[in-house]
Amino acid sequence: MKKFESSLRNGDYVILSTEPGGILIATGVVVDMSCSRISVSLSKRLRLPGSSRTSQAQDLHQQLWRIHKDEFMGSFAIMRFNLIQLFLQNEQSSHLRKMIVDLEVPRFDSGCQFSQDPAISYIWSEKNLNDDQRRAILKILTAKDYALILGMPGTGKTSTMVYAVKALLMRGSSILLTSYTNSAVDNLLLKLKAQGIDFIRIGRYEVVHEEVRENCLSMMDTHGLEEIKQRIEQSKVVAVTCLGITSPLLSNKRFDVYIMDEAGQTTLPGKFTIQVSLGPLTFASKFVLVGDHYQLPPLVQSAEARENGMAVSLFCRLSEAHPQAICTLQSQYRMCAAIMELSNALIYGHRLRCGSSQVEKAKIKYTALPSGPTWIKEALNPDRPVVFINTDLLLAFETNDRKAVNNPMEANIIAEIVRRLLSRGILEEDIGIITPYNSQADLIRQSVSTSVEIHTIDKYQGRDKDCILLSFVRSSENPRNYVSSLLGDWHRINVALTRAKKKLIMVGSCITLSSVPLLKLLIEKVEEQGGILSVSKKDIHKPELKRCSNLR
Numbered sequence: 001m002k003k004f005e006s007s008l009r010n011g012d013y014v015i016l017s018t019e020p021g022g023i024l025i026a027t028g029v030v031v032d033m034s035c036s037r038i039s040v041s042l043s044k045r046l047r048l049p050g051s052s053r054t055s056q057a058q059d060l061h062q063q064l065w066r067i068h069k070d071e072f073m074g075s076f077a078i079m080r081f082n083l084i085q086l087f088l089q090n091e092q093s094s095h096l097r098k099m100i101v102d103l104e105v106p107r108f109d110s111g112c113q114f115s116q117d118p119a120i121s122y123i124w125s126e127k128n129l130n131d132d133q134r135r136a137i138l139k140i141l142t143a144k145d146y147a148l149i150l151g152m153p154g155t156g157k158t159s160t161m162v163y164a165v166k167a168l169l170m171r172g173s174s175i176l177l178t179s180y181t182n183s184a185v186d187n188l189l190l191k192l193k194a195q196g197i198d199f200i201r202i203g204r205y206e207v208v209h210e211e212v213r214e215n216c217l218s219m220m221d222t223h224g225l226e227e228i229k230q231r232i233e234q235s236k237v238v239a240v241t242c243l244g245i246t247s248p249l250l251s252n253k254r255f256d257v258y259i260m261d262e263a264g265q266t267t268l269p270g271k272f273t274i275q276v277s278l279g280p281l282t283f284a285s286k287f288v289l290v291g292d293h294y295q296l297p298p299l300v301q302s303a304e305a306r307e308n309g310m311a312v313s314l315f316c317r318l319s320e321a322h323p324q325a326i327c328t329l330q331s332q333y334r335m336c337a338a339i340m341e342l343s344n345a346l347i348y349g350h351r352l353r354c355g356s357s358q359v360e361k362a363k364i365k366y367t368a369l370p371s372g373p374t375w376i377k378e379a380l381n382p383d384r385p386v387v388f389i390n391t392d393l394l395l396a397f398e399t400n401d402r403k404a405v406n407n408p409m410e411a412n413i414i415a416e417i418v419r420r421l422l423s424r425g426i427l428e429e430d431i432g433i434i435t436p437y438n439s440q441a442d443l444i445r446q447s448v449s450t451s452v453e454i455h456t457i458d459k460y461q462g463r464d465k466d467c468i469l470l471s472f473v474r475s476s477e478n479p480r481n482y483v484s485s486l487l488g489d490w491h492r493i494n495v496a497l498t499r500a501k502k503k504l505i506m507v508g509s510c511i512t513l514s515s516v517p518l519l520k521l522l523i524e525k526v527e528e529q530g531g532i533l534s535v536s537k538k539d540i541h542k543p544e545l546k547r548c549s550n551l552r
């Protein structure tokens with residue numbers, strides 16, 4: 001039977017309107033789809049305007065319906081609601097206005113550190129924390145209004161949040177946890193679960209991580225709304241996405257502390273991050289923001305919105321006004337020294353350091369002997385953690401097809417390296433491929449016939465792998481005329497350079513990329529490390545050269 005073709009999927013939020021006329025009648029969620037039927041679960045009973053009680057069922061059946069995916073309407077309504085909450089005349093909103101609109105100085109309890117507080121004693125004695133992390137949690141424990149935790153890549157932001165929750169629970173505090181995306185919320189919850197901390201997860205069952213689903217309210221054996229509300233009331237830790245905060249289950253619920261992980265913000269229409277973050281702020285007496293504004297900030301396309309401050313996250317706004325509210329995590333446990341050096345030189349002004357000598361010296365380990373041409377052996381050499389394969393001698397130019405930009409030769413080189421890594425015993429799950437462009441990710445997917453993960457750089461924020469392959473794509477016959485807003489954004493370059501633990505292999509055109517100042521600096525840095533490998537036409541099989549030039 002022919003498949004029903006639609007961009008709608010189970011779990012999508014939709015808007016139901018009448019046709020013709022386009023009158024919005026209801027909103028709901030797609031719960032089932034077949035080739036001839038779509039089932040939508042609605043938040044309230046469906047009624048046509050002006051329809052009488054007697055003819056209601058018949059009118060509904062006769063009506064022609066239009067179903068739209070609800071990409072923005074729900075979010076806009078929530079943001080409007082959040083803004084209104086901020087301007088309410090009550091103590092909570094007034095305090096919040098003082099903090100985030102008037103930028104009043106945040107207060108910290110200085111005597112508290114020396115008291116007999118069990119939470120503070122616990123943090124001093126917890127061996128799994130480093131000094132930065134301890135200081136960060138003490139900042140949270142002593143904050144009266146808010147605390148800001150700036151965590152560079154791999155510095156244990158999530159781990160720090162977990163121990164902060166543990167310490168706050170010792171004080172009997174109730175805690176609301178949020179992030180922008182479901183995966184970021186669940187990432188934190190998985191770590192809480194591993195520490196035996198109980199919590200309630202609010203969210204649609206289908207989008208919640210399977211290991212967290214048993215903590216979802218919908219999965220709990222409860223009898224009616226009252227019992228559910230009671231469970232939430234009794235629960236000390238509740239987790240939800242920033243947009244999920246409007247759940248009626250949370251109405252009237254208040255928490256002592258609200259912790260928000262700002263790091264996963266880019267996958268949302270980020271223009272309104274402040275308005276989105278506002279919602280949960282009104283639920284607690286003090287808040288903690290955890291983030292890294294050196295990674296990708298809100299994506300704002302409108303110049304007017306940018307000029308009016310829409311691209312500034314709440315974290316950035318508060319940290320610039322009150323640097324004393326920030327505690328920085330600088331010891332990272334992800335990248336070996338050579339990989340860390342790149343972002344240290346380009347972005348972090350050498351403030352990032354390796355958390356242990358094990359991390360610093362980590363090398364990729366092969367189980368099989370090296371094989372293949374010299375350039376591949378050099379690219380895979382474990383003693384070269386950072387390699388840049390320069391394609392200039394190949395004249396491997398990009399293709400531009402209806403705004404989709406890709407580079408077949410780079411895709412081919414990446415596929416060859418992946419084959420060699422796998423044949424030398426590296427596991428598929430330890431390799432990741434990233435690129436700035438969706439179209440290049442698609443092309444690489446066609447060339448790499450394994451289940452190795454291939455994503456855009458933006459989608460890879462918050463993730464890591466032992467070995468990362470990065471295809472820059474841009475290679476122009478006229479490098480002087482080359483402009484790329486995607487590669488010109490230093491936050492994106494930072495994310496790309498901080499995903500690999502032991503081996504980072506980049507593929508690109510040195511000449512073209514050098515027209516972007518930051519990338520020029522990157523190439524110089526890799527050169528200092530002896531990591532530039534130039535590939536020429538004699539290094540690539542003739543049929544491959546021909547196939548790639550045919551694709552152009």
Ligand SMILES: Nc1ncnc2c1ncn2[C@@H]1O[C@H](COP(=O)(O)OP(=O)(O)OP(=O)(O)O)[C@@H](O)[C@H]1O
Nearest residue numbers: 128129130151153154155156157158159333462463
């Ligand atoms: N004090 C510590 N000692 C040793 N290892 C640690 C410490 N803190 C964190 N780690 C390890 O560092 C790694 C990264 O930690 P985590 O995922 O919490 O970092 P993150 O800052 O949230 O990462 P991201 O940059 O993806 O946001 C994990 O493997 C974690 O176990």
